Amino acid sequence: MKELTLVTKLGESHEVIIEKNMTIVKLAKKNKIQWGHACERGICAQCRTKVLEGAEFLNEVTKEEKLRLKKAERQDHYRLGCQIQVQEEGPVRLWHVPY
């Protein structure tokens, strides 16, 4: 699989190999990239992530994200890193933007 770009909250950019069925939080952990998280269940929002590119290659927004994020945030391409999974190859760029 191809790579995706993870941008940390400090603005550091990392290229990592995409692994299907693995959330962005788990992928970041595996690659030793700091991506805040506490619950991994869509509750704490420490993993809040902005999709900069490639939303069409990701899974659908989950019900946890619909509950935790405001509609305006979702419209502005915010999601939760513990809920995002890459479904198809393509250029994807994600930015960790906690509150």
Ligand code: FES
């Ligand atoms: S880790 Fe808590 S909402 Fe994602």
